[in-house]
Amino acid sequence: MIFAVRILLVALGFFGVLYCLSSLLLVCGWRCFRFLSSKRSSMQPGTLFALRLLPFAGSVFVTIALGVPAFLRLESNAIDEDMGTVVFCLVALVILAAGAYHVITAHLKTSRLVAKWIGGHTVSAGMVTPASRASGAPPLLLVGISTPQVVVSEAAVALLTNDELRLALQHEMVHMRSRDNLKKLLFHCVPFPGMSDLENTWQEAAELAADRHAVSNSGEAVDLAAALVKLAQSTPLQNPPALATGLVSDIVLVKDRVEGLLNWNDWAAGTAQSGVWFIFAPALAFSFYVATHYGEALLLTHQITEWFVH
Numbered sequence: 001m002i003f004a005v006r007i008l009l010v011a012l013g014f015f016g017v018l019y020c021l022s023s024l025l026l027v028c029g030w031r032c033f034r035f036l037s038s039k040r041s042s043m044q045p046g047t048l049f050a051l052r053l054l055p056f057a058g059s060v061f062v063t064i065a066l067g068v069p070a071f072l073r074l075e076s077n078a079i080d081e082d083m084g085t086v087v088f089c090l091v092a093l094v095i096l097a098a099g100a101y102h103v104i105t106a107h108l109k110t111s112r113l114v115a116k117w118i119g120g121h122t123v124s125a126g127m128v129t130p131a132s133r134a135s136g137a138p139p140l141l142l143v144g145i146s147t148p149q150v151v152v153s154e155a156a157v158a159l160l161t162n163d164e165l166r167l168a169l170q171h172e173m174v175h176m177r178s179r180d181n182l183k184k185l186l187f188h189c190v191p192f193p194g195m196s197d198l199e200n201t202w203q204e205a206a207e208l209a210a211d212r213h214a215v216s217n218s219g220e221a222v223d224l225a226a227a228l229v230k231l232a233q234s235t236p237l238q239n240p241p242a243l244a245t246g247l248v249s250d251i252v253l254v255k256d257r258v259e260g261l262l263n264w265n266d267w268a269a270g271t272a273q274s275g276v277w278f279i280f281a282p283a284l285a286f287s288f289y290v291a292t293h294y295g296e297a298l299l300l301t302h303q304i305t306e307w308f309v310h
Contacts, residue, residue, distance in 0.1 A: 007071060013085045014067035014305060015059050016092030020192075022055035027194035034197065045209050048202035049183055050280075056190040058283070065290060070302040095191070102188040106242035113241050114143045117151060133157065138238045139231045140247035142172045145181050155235050164227035167220055168247055174210040175245045184243055204253055206245075211257050221264035228254050228261075 030051075043051075117134035132151050134141075139156040142148055150172045152165075160168060175181070187199050215221045231247065232254045240246030248254055290297045 006075075007068060009085055009089045010071045010075075010305075011063055011068050012092040013088030015063045016088045016090075016095065018062055018067075019055055019059040019095060020091065022058060023192040023195070026051070026055055026198075027192070030198050031194075043201075043205060045178070045180075045202055045205040048198065048205055052195065052198055052202060053186060053190065055192070066297060066301040067305070070298040070305070073298055074302045098191050099189040102191055103185060106185075106188050110143065110241035110243040113137075114141075114151065114244070117153075138240055138246045138249065139235050140168050140172055141240055142175045142181060142245040143241070143243070145185055145243065148176050148181055150176075153235070156231060159230050159234055160227050161223075163220075163223045164230070167214055167224040168227045168231075171210050171214040171224065171247060172245070174213045175206065178206065178210070180206050180245050181243055184245075188242065204250075207253060208257060208260065211261060215261070215264065218264045221261040225258045225261035228258050 117137035118132045132149055133154065134151045135154050137151055137153045139153050141151040143151055150169055152169070156168070157165065183202075187195075211224060215224055228248060232251055235248075237249055237251060238246070239249050
């Protein structure tokens with residue numbers, strides 16, 4: 001029993017150290033990238049999503065694959081853990097507790113707002129999935145995680161033509177298929193200071209990608225651009241709830257989206273999906289090294305852990 005508690009302490013401490021260091025490295029690297037880049041990132045939302053979750057996923061993987069096995073193989077049954085292990089374990093628990101708190105509060109706030117907005121009416125606009133009609137809500141919202149639905153404000157229904165409303169709804173359906181609200185939930189699960197800029201960049205890339213996939217020709221692109229302009233000019237912009245995705249919330253991004261839609265032919269031709277090879281290639285190389293030199297990797301992991309803790 002005591003040895004099992006030691007394993008838990010070491011695993012949490014190892015994870016806490018690795019997660020904080022890798023997250024700090026990502027924050028610093030991202031800020032340098034943004035400082036050196038003269039324009040908005042052209043990275044695809046999938047790449048940005050993988051980059052944001054890399055510190056957590058990588059820390060969990062290394063803890064399970066190296067940290068715990070190194071402890072089991074190279075540590076004795078004697079109780080010799082010092083305060084460093086306990087402190088790092090507490091850091092990991094704080095991170096996990098903060099993630100749980102963020103998820104719970106974001107879910108409650110989103111649920112309260114949606115319950116206040118949604119009425120009993122629906123809007124079909126030629127869509128397979130109808131949208132709930134709301135009063136006082138932002139123009140269009142995708143809400144929900146397991147069973148997402150689109151919420152349309154009364155102002156948007158009155159302002160947009162049928163084609164414009166259909167394409168605006170199609171934009172939200174792209175977010176639904178991409179599980180973007182679930183991705184937001186995962187961001188809340190793994191908090192770390194300084195990650196907001198990367199998360200905002202992912203949100204911008206997700207909006208641009210949804211615009212591209214919602215239309216299939218230049219005529220539809222013009223209709224969606226018209227819907228964005230009408231809603232941005234005629235309705236007050238509101239930030240969507242934490243676990244919801246809104247059609248218009250950032251006037252600067254709306255301008256970029258409209259410009260891209262109006263130049264849809266060039267925009268669509270230059271949007272081949274960029275891979276995440278620069279993320280997965282080092283990970284695959286690392287995994288290959290560990291698999292072929294597992295004993296050496298465990299010894300090195302144990303030595304680094306001992307040096308860091310003591």
